[in-house]
Amino acid sequence: MAVGSSNDFDLVVLGAGTGGYTAAFRAAQLGLRVALVDEDKVGGTCLHRGCIPTKALLESAEMVNRARHLKDYGVVLAGEPEIDYATIAGRRDAVVKRMWTGLRSLVDKNKVTWVAGRGRLDGPNRVRVRQPGEDGTPGAGGERILQATDVIIATGSRVKSLPGLVPDGKVIVTSDDILRLTDRPASIVIVGAGAVGVEFASFYHDIGTAVTLLEYLPGIVPLEDRDVSQLVERSFTKRGIKVITKARFDVAAVKTSKSGVRLTVGPEGGPTEEISAELMLVATGRAANTEEIGLETTKVEVERGVIKVNGKMRTREPHVYAIGDVIGGLWLAHTAAHEGIVAAHTIAGEKDVPEIDYSEQPKATYCRPEIASIGLTEAQCQERGLPYKVGKVPFQAIAKAIIGGEYEGFAKVIKNTETGDTLGVHLVGPHATDLIAEASLGFELEATPWEIGAATHPHPTLSEILGEAALAVDGRSINF
Numbered sequence: 001m002a003v004g005s006s007n008d009f010d011l012v013v014l015g016a017g018t019g020g021y022t023a024a025f026r027a028a029q030l031g032l033r034v035a036l037v038d039e040d041k042v043g044g045t046c047l048h049r050g051c052i053p054t055k056a057l058l059e060s061a062e063m064v065n066r067a068r069h070l071k072d073y074g075v076v077l078a079g080e081p082e083i084d085y086a087t088i089a090g091r092r093d094a095v096v097k098r099m100w101t102g103l104r105s106l107v108d109k110n111k112v113t114w115v116a117g118r119g120r121l122d123g124p125n126r127v128r129v130r131q132p133g134e135d136g137t138p139g140a141g142g143e144r145i146l147q148a149t150d151v152i153i154a155t156g157s158r159v160k161s162l163p164g165l166v167p168d169g170k171v172i173v174t175s176d177d178i179l180r181l182t183d184r185p186a187s188i189v190i191v192g193a194g195a196v197g198v199e200f201a202s203f204y205h206d207i208g209t210a211v212t213l214l215e216y217l218p219g220i221v222p223l224e225d226r227d228v229s230q231l232v233e234r235s236f237t238k239r240g241i242k243v244i245t246k247a248r249f250d251v252a253a254v255k256t257s258k259s260g261v262r263l264t265v266g267p268e269g270g271p272t273e274e275i276s277a278e279l280m281l282v283a284t285g286r287a288a289n290t291e292e293i294g295l296e297t298t299k300v301e302v303e304r305g306v307i308k309v310n311g312k313m314r315t316r317e318p319h320v321y322a323i324g325d326v327i328g329g330l331w332l333a334h335t336a337a338h339e340g341i342v343a344a345h346t347i348a349g350e351k352d353v354p355e356i357d358y359s360e361q362p363k364a365t366y367c368r369p370e371i372a373s374i375g376l377t378e379a380q381c382q383e384r385g386l387p388y389k390v391g392k393v394p395f396q397a398i399a400k401a402i403i404g405g406e407y408e409g410f411a412k413v414i415k416n417t418e419t420g421d422t423l424g425v426h427l428v429g430p431h432a433t434d435l436i437a438e439a440s441l442g443f444e445l446e447a448t449p450w451e452i453g454a455a456t457h458p459h460p461t462l463s464e465i466l467g468e469a470a471l472a473v474d475g476r477s478i479n480f
Contacts, residue, residue, distance in 0.1 A: 009035045011347055012127050012148035014119045014293065017044020019324030019336030020154030021103065026344040028110040035146055036112050037119040037129055039138065043100050045156055045325075046333040052099055053179050054199055056092040058366050061206035065368065072405060083207050085184040092179075115144065121294030124317045127151065128294075150319045150347045153300075153307065154340065155293055157286040157325035162191070164251040165282060171256045172280045175200070185209055185278040189261065192283035193220035193243070195365040198232065200281055202367035205241050212275055214247035214265060221365060225377040225426040227392075227412060232428060235369055235408060246270075254280075288326045304328075311355030313343040321347065335361045360443040364433040369409045372436035374443055375424030378414065387417045391449065391472030395429040397480035398468070399460040406430040411469035413449050420448045425469075431462050438466055449473045 009032075013024045016038035024036040041048060067081040107114050117131035118138065125148055133140025159174040161167055169177045175196055188204055190197050193215035201213045213220065213236065219229035220236070220243060236243050249265040256262075261280040266272030288306045299317040301308045306328035313321045321343045324336035338356055345353045365371040381388045391413045401407035409429025416423050425439035442452050453470035457463045464479070471477045 008147040009033045009113070010148070011035070011150045011152065011344075012037060012119075012146050013152045013154055014038075014121070014127060015044065015154035015156055015289075015324070015326075016040070016042040017154060017156045017324060017336065018046045018333040019156075019340045020044065020152070021107075022337040023152050023154065023323060023340030023344045024112045025106060025110045026341050027347060028112050030344060030348040030350075032344075032348060034110075034112045035115050035148070036107065037115045037117065037127060037146070039116065039118040039130075039132070041100055041104075042107060042114070043103050047099055047103065048096060049176050049179055051333055053092045053096050054175075054196075054203075055366055056095040057088065057203050058199060058368075060088045060091065061203045062368065065206050069405060083184060085207070086182055088207070089182045115146065117141065117144065119146075120292065121151065121153075121297055121320075124151065124298045124320050125149065150321065152313075152340070152343055152347075153293065153315075153320065153322040153326055154324050154336070155289040155326050157288050157331065159282075160285055160287040161282045162251055162284055165191075165254065167282055168256070171261050171278075172254075172282060174282055178279075178281055187260070187277040188212070188279045188281055189214065189263070189275055189277040190281045190283055192216075192285070193245075194223070194283065194285070195221070195363075197281075197283035198236075198365060198367040200283065201236065201241055205236075205239060206368065210277070212242040212244070212277065214249070215243070215245045216247055218245055220245065221371060223363070224365075224371060224373055225412065225424070226379060227410075228371055228373070228426055228428045231409060232367065232369065232371065286325060286331060288328060290326060312346045312353060313339055314346070329358060330361055330363070332361065332363065360440070362436045362440045364436060366433060369406075369429050370432040371428050372432040373424070373426045374436060374439050375422065376414065377424060377426070381414060381423055386423065388414050388423055389417055389473060390414050391469045391474070391477070393465060393469040393472050393477055393480045395462075395465060397477075398462060398465050400462050400464070401430055403460065404430060404462075411435075411465040413452070413466075413469045413473050415449045415473045420450070422447060422449050422452065422470075425466070427465070429465070435462060435466060438463065 011027050011032050012035045013020045014037050016036050024034045028034045117129040119127045119129045122128045127146040129144045130139040131141030167174050187210040189212040191214050193213050201211050205211045220233050221229050246267040248268050249263050254263045260278040262276045264272050264274050300315040307322040309322050309327050323339035362374040394410045395401040395407040412426040414424040449470040453467050457467040468477045
């Protein structure tokens with residue numbers, strides 16, 4: 001593209017979530033004139049209704065769990081810890097506000113033009129924005145037209161439910177609804193045991209809510225390695241979370257009342273039971289926001305509800321790109337950010353911009369125990385006919401885990417026996433979501449398990465688990 005063209009902007013980014021603002025900031029750093037358009041606050045779902053508020057809740061739950069075990073560390077407090085949910089919710093909101101305030105300042109720091117309002121494409125190089133009025137009324141502020149050489153669509157996604165199961169925001173709720181609650185339910189049934197489902201199951205159980213977790217597939221966190229899924233299910237069951245896999249129930253037969261929800265559920269082909277709960281959380285995935293954004297005025301192609309792009313985030317319409325949840329894939333905030341960076345560098349005219357290898361994008365789930373992974377699972381290696389072997393070391397072999405009192409879980413490293421390449425790394429246990437960063441760097445640098453294991457891991461630290469597991473691939477673990 002030509003920087004400094006006669007258009008209003010070199011780039012207009014439609015949507016200010018993690019992917020959108022990352023793309024806007026990077027493009028501005030590369031010298032482009034950038035406008036960032038959104039009808040909501042900068043930060044999008046991740047900051048305001050997803051990643052950040054849920055992790056703030058989980059941090060409070062972790063504090064509750066540790067408080068219950070303080071006597072194990074020689075700290076004695078009278079009685080059981082009490083839950084002040086209003087304070088938990090207030091802290092959640094304070095964390096979001098603090099992060100949003102900082103992010104808002106970065107818009108100005110990067111000299112990005114913020115355009116508040118609902119934008120939609122009017123052809124490939126024009127964005128019409130319905131601006132809010134002074135009182136915030138949508139569209140009352142008139143329309144602004146932005147001319148752009150290039151456009152990035154980053155309109156994100158929204159929660160979705162099962163067909164026929166309509167959330168009412170009171171008894172049947174979504175993750176959006178639940179983050180607005182200021183009281184703790186006495187009981188909850190969670191439909192869907194992916195990342196969102198298991199995080200809320202873990203949170204609510206730790207603060208004293210009776211939890212039932214339903215998963216249609218044979219195992220919870222079904223996208224993770226089977227060993228990880230099995231361990232987390234055992235852990236949840238041991239803690240007192242009721243887990244039902246292969247769960248089946250008739251959506252039409254779900255009954256709601258002022259006191260809660262009632263349904264009959266059971267594993268496929270097995271006995272059924274009636275479950276009652278104060279709340280039902282539907283955590284069955286998300287849908288891309290592709291409607292009413294003007295795609296029909298372009299050549300952009302939508303397939304199975306998401307926008308089709310190539311490895312450089314280009315759509316079929318020249319000069320229109322798409323990133324984040326709106327293109328499907330992993331539906332992860334950090335992946336959306338990397339897609340935004342790829343798109344920004346491509347638009348800026350840089351040559352040889354590397355395409356994203358989605359198998360090398362890390363995943364993180366913040367339940368207790370935490371889950372993190374990168375690369376292929378064992379099942380995927382088998383499906384692809386890859387020759388491999390595994391190194392697996394439990395956290396019980398790591399001194400820092402014993403010291404911290406949290407040693408449930410393991411690290412697992414998968415190696416290609418022909419090429420020596422690292423195929424996958426899977427962690428479940430304390431601070432797994434932090435530890436996966438080393439594996440991510442290892443993938444970026446094409447490090448083999450032997451090279452990962454040969455790097456010095458300070459002692460005693462939790463990071464030793466990854467070094468030990470990498471060495472265990474060849475039977476050379478020192479401490480296990």
